[in-house]
Amino acid sequence: MLESGRELEWIVCAAPDDPEARRAALRELMDAYGRDVWNYAFSITRKWDMADDITQEVFLKAFRTLHNFRRVASVRTWLLTITRNTAIDFMRSAFLRKVTLVDRPAERGQLRSAEQEVIERLAVNETWKQVLSLPRKYREVLILFAHYQLSLKEMAEVLGVTEGTVKSRLFHARRKMMSLKEKASDG
Amino acid sequence: MDDRLDRELKEDLARGPLVRDGFDERLRRRIEERLDSARRSPRRMLLSAAVYAAAGMLAIAAVWMGVWRFAGTERHPADELALPVHEQAAVSGQGYYTIPDRQALMNAGIRSAFLIGLRRDEPNPEGAGVISEYRTMLIAERDGMPQVVAEGSGILMPYGQEFWLIRAVRDGAGGQRLIAAPAEMSGAAGGVPAESAGGEEARDAASGGVIQEQLLFAGNRYVSVRQVTWSAGADLSAPQERLWVKNVEMLVADLSVSDGTSAEESNVALFELIPDEAAGPVGEEWAIIREPGRWAVRYPEESEGTEGRRIWRALPVTLPPAVVSHDRLDLGWDEIAAMDPLARDAYTSPAGDLAALVRSDAVRVVPYRLPDAAMRTLTVPLEESETIVMVQWALDQYVEAWKRQAALWLKPESGDR
Numbered sequence: 090m091l092e093s094g095r096e097l098e099w100i101v102c103a104a105p106d107d108p109e110a111r112r113a114a115l116r117e118l119m120d121a122y123g124r125d126v127w128n129y130a131f132s133i134t135r136k137w138d139m140a141d142d143i144t145q146e147v148f149l150k151a152f153r154t155l156h157n158f159r160r161v162a163s164v165r166t167w168l169l170t171i172t173r174n175t176a177i178d179f180m181r182s183a184f185l186r187k188v189t190l191v192d193r194p195a196e197r198g199q200l201r202s203a204e205q206e207v208i209e210r211l212a213v214n215e216t217w218k219q220v221l222s223l224p225r226k227y228r229e230v231l232i233l234f235a236h237y238q239l240s241l242k243e244m245a246e247v248l249g250v251t252e253g254t255v256k257s258r259l260f261h262a263r264r265k266m267m268s269l270k271e272k273a274s275d276g
Numbered sequence: 277m278d279d280r281l282d283r284e285l286k287e288d289l290a291r292g293p294l295v296r297d298g299f300d301e302r303l304r305r306r307i308e309e310r311l312d313s314a315r316r317s318p319r320r321m322l323l324s325a326a327v328y329a330a331a332g333m334l335a336i337a338a339v340w341m342g343v344w345r346f347a348g349t350e351r352h353p354a355d356e357l358a359l360p361v362h363e364q365a366a367v368s369g370q371g372y373y374t375i376p377d378r379q380a381l382m383n384a385g386i387r388s389a390f391l392i393g394l395r396r397d398e399p400n401p402e403g404a405g406v407i408s409e410y411r412t413m414l415i416a417e418r419d420g421m422p423q424v425v426a427e428g429s430g431i432l433m434p435y436g437q438e439f440w441l442i443r444a445v446r447d448g449a450g451g452q453r454l455i456a457a458p459a460e461m462s463g464a465a466g467g468v469p470a471e472s473a474g475g476e477e478a479r480d481a482a483s484g485g486v487i488q489e490q491l492l493f494a495g496n497r498y499v500s501v502r503q504v505t506w507s508a509g510a511d512l513s514a515p516q517e518r519l520w521v522k523n524v525e526m527l528v529a530d531l532s533v534s535d536g537t538s539a540e541e542s543n544v545a546l547f548e549l550i551p552d553e554a555a556g557p558v559g560e561e562w563a564i565i566r567e568p569g570r571w572a573v574r575y576p577e578e579s580e581g582t583e584g585r586r587i588w589r590a591l592p593v594t595l596p597p598a599v600v601s602h603d604r605l606d607l608g609w610d611e612i613a614a615m616d617p618l619a620r621d622a623y624t625s626p627a628g629d630l631a632a633l634v635r636s637d638a639v640r641v642v643p644y645r646l647p648d649a650a651m652r653t654l655t656v657p658l659e660e661s662e663t664i665v666m667v668q669w670a671l672d673q674y675v676e677a678w679k680r681q682a683a684l685w686l687k688p689e690s691g692d693r
Contacts, residue, residue, distance in 0.1 A: 112311070119307065123299035128292040137592050138567065140298055145307050146608055152311060179609060207590065210555075211295050216288035235285035236292075263281055 115152045122165055123148075125237070126172050132232045133176040135221055137207050146175050166239065169247045173229075219269045227262035234259060302594055306604070386643050388625035389416030389675040391682070392632065393431040393666030395491055396659050403450035405488045405504055405515065410444060412666070413656065414682040415632075415641055416675055421652035422630060422641040425679055428686030432459060433494045433524060434668050439681050440524055442494060451486045454501060456527035459685040492519070493564040493571060494666040498544065498599050499524050500564035517586075519563035519576070521546070546575065550593055563588070564595065566664060568621045569609075571600050602626045602669055607644065616640055623667045634664060 126147050131140035150171055212218045220228050233244045245252045292298075392413050397406040414426040431442040439459040446452045486506040493500035503518045520543040545560040557575035564571050573593055576586040595603065605612075606624035612633060613619065621634040624644075633640045641654040670678045 115311070119299075119304055123304065124292060124297065127299035127303070131298055132293055137298065137590075138570065141303055141306075142569075142609060144299060144303060145310060146610075148307050149310060207294070207592065210589070212293060213291050213295055214288055216285065217293045220285075220289065221293060231285065232289065235282070235289040238286065263278055266285070267281060 111152060111155060114155055115148060118151055118164070118168070119148060122168050125165060126168055128236070129169055129172045129232070130176050132221065132236075133173065133225060133229060134180060135208065139176075139179055143172065143175050143179055146179075147172050150175065163243070165237070166243045166246055169233070169237065169239075170249075173247055173249075215273065219266060219273070222269070223262065223265055226258055227265055230255060230258040231262045231266065296592075309604070385420060385646075386417035386422060386629055387627045387671050387675075388630045389414060389425075389670045389678055390623075390625070390630070390632070391415075391432060391434065391666065391668045391670075391678070392639065392656075392664060393433070393491075393494055394658070394662050395665045396662040397490070398661065400450055400488070402446075402448070403486065404506065405450070405486075406490070407446060407452050407488065408444055408490050410442070410491065410665075412682075412686055414678060414686065415654065415656070416679055422643060422654040424654070424656060426682035426686045428682075428688060431491060431494050431666055432682060432685050433499075433666060434670075434678075435497055435524055439685055441685060442491065442499065442524065442527060444489070444491075449486060450488075450506075452488050454489045454491055454499075454527050456499075456524050459681070491665050493566070494524070495564075495571070495600050495668065496598060497523055497525075498549075498564070499527065501527075502563070519561050519574070519588075520544075521549075521562055521564060546573065546591075549596055549599060555591060562591075564599065566621065569605050571595055571603055607631060615642055615644065621664075625669055625671075627669075627671050632667065639664075 123144070127140050127144045130143035130147070131137065134140055134143065147168060151168060208218060208221055212221065220231055222228075223231070229248065230244060233239045233247060239247065241252045241255055244255045248255065250258075392415060394411050394413075396409045396411075398409075400407045409429070410431050411427065411429050412432040413424045414432075415422050416425045417423070418425055429443070433440045433442060433456075435458075440456050441459040442454055442456040444452050445455050488504045490502040490504075491499060492502055498521055500519065500521050503520065504515045505518070506515045522543050526542040526544075543560055546557055546562045557577075559576075562573060562575040565574055566572070573591040573595065574588040575591055577589050578586055602625075604624075605622060606628045607615075607622065612622050612631070615631070616633045616635065618635045619633040619640070620636065623632040623634075624630065629643055629645055631642045631644050633642060636658070637660075638658055639656045641656065643649050643652050646652060
């Protein structure tokens with residue numbers, strides 16, 4: 090398990106041109122952070138398949154840029170930042186704006202979206218369902234805060250905003266969650 | 277107040293969002309395979325349109341100067357078999373992803389060919405619902421670029437060491453059934469009738485109601501079929517819809533057997549193909565449909581608040597190679613978008629040399645590892661409402677065998693409609 094960047098840096102620096110050392114580093118990264126990366130990708134996109142694709146791209150990018158990693162950030166923050174940037178690229182791409190089911194069942198208008206299906210069936214609890222129903226900027230900040238338990242500084246780094254913006258988004262996200270929980274308890 | 281909420285949030289969100297682990301062994305393997313592939317392949321040439329175009333221009337010069345020499349396909353072993361890709365790999369002992377080094381790749385030309393099966397739907401002129409037409413094309417290298425080397429009606433499906441032909445037969449009473457037989461029997465009595473032929477047998481079967489069938493997927497030995505039934509005397513606005521997965525042999529013409537109910541309909545249940553999958557359909561209905569980049573599973577479920585209508589739920593499983601022998605994209609979506617911003621789906625060859633990029637109005641076939649890929653791109657127009665139901669790949673020496681077989685069995689539709 091990579092507790093910090095030290096081990097990763099050691100692996101890479103020990104043999105920067107050794108493909109096997111780099112592969113070993115990638116495996117370590119996947120062991121340690123595969124779930125974190127996939128969960129964050131899913132939290133941003135709410136799409137299972139896209140989370141798979143994003144996770145793949147994140148680790149391939151990480152593999153390509155291992156030599157650029159410096160301990161200015163934790164490994165996890167570094168990977169979460171790559172995950173977020175990759176997810177946003179995916180969502181922006183022309184291809185994904187055009188994604189539709191192409192076959193008959195979808196054309197009949199009887200399908201709930203695949204992401205709703207997955208969340209409804211597989212979400213761990215109601216709180217996750219509520220968080221995943223929030224607009225992206227609120228759910229992201231809540232997930233970084235409560236699931237990943239990042240510091241304000243780390244959240245700002247991952248989100249690419251100031252700490253003040255993080256505080257403001259957290260404030261509004263909490264209000265929205267309280268409102269959702271009140272509605273749920275009112276039945 | 278915030279402290280209490282924060283505590284609750286941290287407790288409730290401590291675990292991941294879903295009860296199932298998204299980062300599983302399957303995804304880990306996929307990443308490692310992609311890494312292997314990337315290491316063996318040349319640096320992507322599609323990073324920017326400018327680089328892409330520049331490479332194309334250089335290649336024009338190279339071709340003009342006679343630098344390019346394509347080896348062509350010169351081998352014609354008599355014992356070539358029409359094996360699907362996964363069986364070819366088993367026989368030849370070479371993996372799908374054995375991609376040669378950069379220079380070898382650039383000199384190799386195009387190793388892959390594929391059969392692409394299409395379905396086009398249109399309103400039924402004889403009543404409710406839709407009728408469908410099918411066509412298959414074989415796309416293979418000719419004169420150094422991918423070209424349509426054979427085309428004909430119906431779905432020509434490689435099955436084991438032979439080819440089967442699937443046709444949609446109209447019954448003259450508003451119904452349409454799918455019928456399959458070995459392609460070599462297509463001209464024989466008891467083989468595959470022409471799409472519009474119908475016939476007494478079909479008409480008799482339709483007398484108890486109207487059945488319309490559509491092919492959603494064909495691959496290896498399985499087909500996914502949508503079946504819509506209007507019972508005799510029933511309200512035409514309320515058909516019953518069923519989706520089955522069948523072995524293609526279950527489509528052998530026997531129209532008198534089926535009326536669309538599970539008790540009498542031969543089909544393959546999901547658990548027969550994926551025995552370890554705990555989730556999924558209660559009954560035997562399920563479907564294989566195309567989602568961008570992959571073949572996916574849906575199954576029906578009654579749901580509250582939908583007035584008895586069924587919801588087709590997604591089941592996030594990977595179909596086994598027996599169903600889909602090759603279902604992995606060699607390109608990232610960013611690379612696909614760079615090649616064709618209008619692409620909404622894509623397929624890539626197991627050899628990593630051809631990509632079929634699917635737009636709403638065309639399929640663009642790109643030999644994406646060649647430096648002059650832009651020049652060698654084939655665009656196959658799609659008709660309105662035409663969708664892909666089959667993509668099957670052949671590599672190397674099997675390409676010639678497929679060309680010969682496809683030329684034999686793919687014919688323009690004959691007969692009147």
